[in-house]
Amino acid sequence: MTSIRSVRAAAAGICVLTVAVAGCSGGGSKASTKTSGVTITVALATPPPPKAALAAFTKQTGIKVNWTNIDWDSLQTKIAAAATAKTYFADATDVDWSRVGQLAKLNWFYPMESYVDTKALAKQMPQLSSFTNGGHVIGIPYDASFLVTTVNKNLFAKAGITTMPKTIAQYTDDLKQIKAKGVVQYPLNIPFAAAEGLSTYWYQTTAAFGGPILDGSGKPQFTSPSSPGYKAAEWMVDAIKQGLVPPGNINVADTQGQQTLMAKGNVASTFGDYSGNVGSLYDVPSSSSVVNQVEYLPTPGVNGVGPNMSNPDGIGIPRQAKYPNAAAKFIQWFTQAGNQADFAGANGPSKVMPGYFLPSQLAGLAELTQKGKLIGGAELAHLLKTSAKPVFPQGAPSWYPEFSRAVYTNLHAAATGSMSVGAAIKAIADQANSLASGS
């Protein structure tokens, strides 16, 4: 009996030790330069490419890919938690354009120029500049998302508008005409919910009014009532006060408005829409009642066509990656023009990556457009080449998330009428000044 008990106790003790050692061992790992015979983890807020495509990559390189699809918010939390704890969680993961400044200052990602010829890539990827900070490229954009104005041409036509507006003044008059003629009760979609979509909408509207948000040192450029940023905020809030925007939009987020208002023909236009939405949402019969009615419009600016603000998704290599070189190989493959065209549907549905619409490489976009697989492709390619600009030409500041929260909470408050536009702008500017000065 005693010996059996001793054996059981010893076995239990070994288990305890194993658990303890496993629990207490550090998560940190030394990076390996191996680029074959390894498995890398890719964590992005998007479904993976088709299995066959990943299998082809494995066959070509010897690198297996373990794809983890995590929602955007959770992914940002994981990136921060893992980097702070210096713990491995993925070999390649999301680098959002808005976090580039923060990530660069934190040094949480390897500089991509050490792995990829970013200078050569810049010619083919106009949005690479959004991922560059302090001379380092923090991530490689894998799509070409930017904000673009969409209009429901049928609703415009019903109001007798056949020539599309080229300036913001004409655009506003046209919206008023649509409302006056009773075509729709509320012709414009602005997502006033206190969320990131409201901030980006304001950046786009500010750009259309002809100005920047911040200067090179992070100082606000929108405090004067004659400044583009102030005028943009005033234009947006006036639009809801004047009944151009549905009153319920004070709590409608960007995608929600696109899906429930624009795609259902309840509104006639979205000033800051997602590039790709015409093909992926408005022309999809199962989710839209405005098929073939919506088109992209060059941004109506103050004196003509205005710019389009870039908000692409990027991918980078965290410092705790186990196989950074293998991850770099994957990123090169993932952002190749031909593969991007495949993912976006240039060569049949079997190669499509769900939710992927716009290649970040111009060659990929060209192939897609050439094959007629991208609705509005010619317009989008033109906009991407000529007018897509980074929101912050000097790179997003390291305190961007705090600034953005000040933008969307205060603009939301102005839309609800609980504060004036002037007070909202002052609150945003105060926050920007405080953050820029480091206090």
Next chain:
Amino acid sequence: MTVGTTALGERTEPSHSPSPRRGRTWIQRIDVLPYALVTPLALFIVLLALVPAGMTIVQSFYRVQPLDPPNRFDGFGNFRRLFADTAIRTSLENTALYMVVGVALSTVLGIAFAVTLQRRFFGRSLVIAVLILPWALPGVVEGLVWTGIWDANTGLLNSVLTSFHLINHYHVFLGQNRLLTIFAIEIVQVWQITPLSALLILAALQNVPDELYESAHLDGCSPWASFRRITLPLARPGIAIAMVQALIATLNVFDQPYVLNGAAPTAASITEQTYFVSFQNLDFGEGYALSLLITVVTLVVSIGVVGLIYRQVEY
């Protein structure tokens, strides 16, 4: 002096036979096995709960900002800055409202459901199974489902109220009026937490002997009087536990306000602020301080509720 047989058929020693333990040191006399078996769980709790909790307490007195290294002792600096922040103060008020509305509603509804389910009836098991469904759903999913109900442009509630000519035009339920927004959001959480409250109270009511109700009936007690004088007093342990679980849930509400109202200060909760401070501002020191604050408030209020409501019940 007995000789017996164990369940396994082993012959046991007579009670007067010399114990094998006699003559061994106290260390040898300790049976290691139970300790060895319980140690993994104890380690699990210590490493994953107590150590992080201890670190949170310590770190809440430090400036911990990856954007502004190194970490440094800051006394009550994090707490001072938090209380000076209007957004934090507003979210504390919002959270207090969530707690009051949520605990009150879920307790009243929980008692109502428990009393209804106390007696056996045809389909009772099915009703309990359906009742528990909202509790099993993740908060984010519930938020999305209820977005379709509260939505001011295309929501179900506006549509139904308009169809019945109860309203002339669509109303904005979320985002415009602070109290209405908090109430509308808390309804969603109440929908989630009430099933557990009901089951906890029901469990307490299952122990109440039927004879008590029969005696009360014979003595001429009305159903309301029976409810007040028998059901409520005897359900107090269950009600106290149900209230504490509702309290913990409402003080930590995150998913519902985040999905239904974004980050708007009108209804932002304190846990939303913890998320923003920690993972957007990357100010972990303030995040730790806020977490500690929530824990202390939860603990104090829970102890208060237990002290006020809980009573030992004997039949």
